[in-house]
Amino acid sequence: MPRHWLLKSEPDVYSIDDLARDGRTFWDGVRNYQARNLMREMEVGDLVLFYHSSASPPGVAGVARVAEAARPDPTALDPASPYHDPKSTADEPRWSGVEVEFVERLPRFVPLGSLKAEPELSEMLVTKRSRLSVQPVRPGEFAAVRAMGGAGDA
DNA sequence: GCCAACGTTGGC
């Protein structure tokens, strides 16, 4: 059984439409240890809610899938990258990312306010831990959000 | 643009 996750991206930087255009992308730039550790747990085939943060409104825009498990994030070693981390080295990479692929754009965007208003989702982390950019999602939560977004059977 | 929440850094 695949696990389920939520990944946040600012749509001004990289949106679900960008992923739809690209087909797949390497999820780089995560610089939080808890988020990194969660990404390292991801396995190929795991399903991802694609969340637009710092948007108006914020919310879930689509679904992606883990295409490749975690590997070192090369932007940490690149001095020209905004994600450069001088404490990361090639021998001991500090940060990781995963490859994700586009699955679907939800027919209806599911705003954060709707997630918060749904009793079934009262324990969902995105409604409580607003600053964690990579989150585990329960199977029931994943299904409920897809249904709220008007998606058909998977 | 503001600010609350919260993660990280670094002095001691």
Add this chain to the structure above:
DNA sequence: GCCAACGTTGGC
């Protein structure tokens, strides 16, 4: 190891 200072995230 503590904790103050600081920086960042992200909702509003």
